[in-house]
Amino acid sequence: MTFKGSRLTAASAAFALAAAIGTTGASAQTAPSVIKIGTLYAGSGEFAVSSQAQYDGLKFWAKKVNKDGGVFVKAYNKKIPVKIVAYDDQSSTSTATTLYNQLITQDHVDLLVADFGSVLTSVAVPLAKEHNQLLVDVTGSSAGFFSNDNKYLVDLSIPSSGVWPIPLAKHLIKQGVKKVAIVYGSNDFDSSQADTLKSELKKAGITPVYDHAVPTNETNYTVLLHAAAATKPQAMVELGYMSNDVAFLKSLKSSGLHFPMVFTIFPGQFKALMEKNAGKDALAYTYSYPAPPMIKYEQVSLGLNTDQFIKAWEADGHKSAPNFVNTAGYSTGILLAKALSTAPDMKQLTIRSTLEGFSGNTSTLVGPFALSQTGAQMGERLPVAQFQPQKDGSLKTVVVYPDAMATGKAIYPAPQG
Amino acid sequence: MTALLEYAIVGGLLYGIFFGLVAVGLNLIFGVMRIINLAHGEFVVLGGFGAYWLTSAFGLNPLWGVPLAALGAVVIGFPLYYAIVPRLQRSRDPEMLSFILFFGLAQVIEALVTLGFGPDQRTLPSDALGSGSPSVFGQAFPESWWWAAGISVVAIVGLWLYLTRTRLGFATRAIMANRDEALATGISVDRVSSIAFIIGLALAGAAGVFVPYLQGSVAPGIGNDLTTTSFAILIIGSLGNPIGTLLGGLVFGVGSMLMQTFYASWSNLVPYVLLVAIVLIRPQGLFGKSVRHA
Known part of the structure; x- marks a missing residue:
């Protein structure tokens, strides 16, 4: 090696070292002290219970x-604490719009x-798109949100x-x-569910004998039930939020009307709460979509499985047993954590494409994770279950469909009284 | 079709009578004090939670919530009146100030109820007011609906008798007609007004007892809707007249139930469409005698 050559080699090594130090220095400098996760919750109003869960x-x-x-x-090659920046939207879409805007433009959440x-x-979807901010959708399942021209939305749970x-x-x-x-x-x-239900029934040549939309905040079902009963249906399906379901089931119980089959959505997600608020007698023999942790996933590829989550939840000092929305919140967290640990940079669309990469090969305590091209969640399917009264007065959740998940047979028609 | 129509009308009458009770307290307070109680719905909610508390903690019949509402109105209403109303009356624009002040009070009550009972809905036992379904013209409704309508009629007629048959009632009406003249004639305006304020809150609380039955459940966040609906009913009927409020409630109830039966998704519009129509066509309300200057 000549002197000149060794000088060149040394200079190159020094440059490479300086560049490496420079890069590391830059990473350390640009890495934030916390990863800010912005969200909203409803401290009051009709969505308060579910939102807080x-x-x-x-x-x-x-x-x-x-802990x-x-x-x-991965983008900073280090562990960074998570900070949740959360505001109370009071179940109001107008308040939520302002607060989502604040999270994006003022708090600059990651x-x-x-x-x-x-x-x-719903109010966050156009706002996030406008600001090129990925909206992580936890329980907003409306099919209408998802389209090919919006890459800034992904439904995780x-x-x-x-x-x-x-x-x-x-x-x-x-x-x-x-x-x-x-x-x-x-x-x-609710309306996207009603559309799917009607479309699926139509394939079998069934047209609903009674088909009515009601305002989202409807709580008086007595006259509606009577009008529906006049069509003598074999199944009464009510698609609403929890406040609707409680009011519907209470109105049905006190009306003295009887249907061979009654279906509502939220008892499958909040069974204990619905038993308390609507009453076990109002829930008896009704049907719902049972959601985790009511149905259990023992084999998961990411995070805690159902039983482990229940134990950890109780150990964390929570007074009541976990419900579906608790698991959805947790599931969203672990999927985001995996995305952060995999994504090469913090760009919003990189995080989305990273999440897409988990589709079909990841399962959490809310079921198999599968995203459509539009970012809608197509895994984590919910079966149908019936709440069957037991001798000790409790209600047993019996999965009746699909057969592969069934734990018993439906009692149909439901006995009167 | 005829059976559905009959059912909607009978249901609407029962529902409307109940909403007459929900709104009448607001009418009284506005009529006497010229203040807008935006926390009215929250006092209705308090009545509902009072009944829930009596039932769940002591196993009592929810009807005990009616006297509890009266007692609560005295305990809350008396100090509240003297803390707020005389100050408002001395201000330049009591109506606008009351609007802001009672909005704040509504938020405080909602927060306190949420802290005390949690944010979720509460219901009362379905059979506590009877498990049958008495029928009129062949149209059966739960007993709780009949109880609600019956108590509402008794309360509203009682208020009308108070206003038209008692000395305090005469004094109350004198204040409603002209506060300054009433003061000049020696009426103890604050004393009479405070009683009217308490009666208004008691009526709201009594209505709240039946909310879990007619609205399916009671929750801390429903007060605002109840206030808005009450305002619509009050305008539809007439300001300052309890019987007008009852009739306004009937128009609202029958209209809502007819819409719910035939065009369910539009039923929420009923009170507001009626309100706009009444303000445009007959601003004194359906049963008012003269043009309102409020």
């Missing part, structure tokens, strides 16, 4: 992650997580509402039900 699930994940020093972020349900998610009623329709057809009455809320979540 979702928020609790997300906080549970953040607490667990921060281990934070989430590993990740934006929607509040519970389609109503409070609940199947698109467009696919929810497919098992229900198949169960009705299998049961030989020909006359179906449908009452549904005039919002994306």
